[in-house]
Amino acid sequence: SLYFRKLFCLTFFVVMILFRTLLNRNMWMNPLSNVMGGWWIWKTEADGTVTLTTECFENIACGNRIVTSGMIYLNHYLAMYFYEHHLPFIYCNNDFASKSSMETLSREFRNDKEILNILKIISPLYRPSYFSSVNMGHMGLGLEAYCKATNPIRMYVSLYIQRMLDDLFINGFSKDQYLEKYQDVSNVAKEFSDLQDRNREYTLAYTRLKKRNC
DSSP: OHHHHHHHHHHHHHHHHHHTTGGGSOOOSSTTTTSSOOOSSEEEOTTSOEEEOOHHHHHHHHHHHHHHHHHHHHHHHHHHHHHHTTOOOOEEEBOSOOHHHHHHHHHHTTTOHHHHHHHHHHGGGOOOOEEESSOOOBTTTTBSOOOOOSOTTTOHHHHHHHHHHIIIIISOOOHHHHHHHTTTHHHHHHHHHHHHHHHHHHHHHHHHHHHHHO
16 A cells, blocks of 8 residues: 555665664674674774774765665655645745756856857746745655755754644644644745745855955
8 A cells, every 4th residue: 555655665764764874784693783883993803903994984974875865755755744634834845947957057058159048048047945835846856745854953944844743743733723823834934935045145145255265
């Protein structure tokens, strides 16, 4: 069933995140005895000799890829759940061509002035990802719905979404209670988008100023 497939994929990604590089290393007699491996550049062998190792860097690189994939899947799954159940939610939309795609096209057709002029005209139409209570999909990731629920340390929108999840799944809010509490979610989403735009403009201005002074 569709529910079983989703549950299986979610469980599989959670296991990958928890054990990180378990599937990327040799199996021991007790496969759970050294799941995370070493986290330092020096490794002590059984005979006491100390050798230089890159295991800690391999753990970080592989672990980051696994965690990133798991986060994308979880954000997509949560967004689809709220979209399919018609519940108020904050989506992360990207319904225009990505800026990187425009840059790639510009490089590819750098010798064709006519196409470059067309790209220059349509480039201002590009808009980065934004938050909204209306799901418009995420073109950059090729997903029907997406959100940002997995980064509460750096993004307040993630913390807000986690509070929504907590009310619905932990506190046992009924649908009416949930709708009443989050009836103003469209204004909240707009405020998050405005803050993100201002932060992006500030970061861009700071980067330009720093390059100019270097």
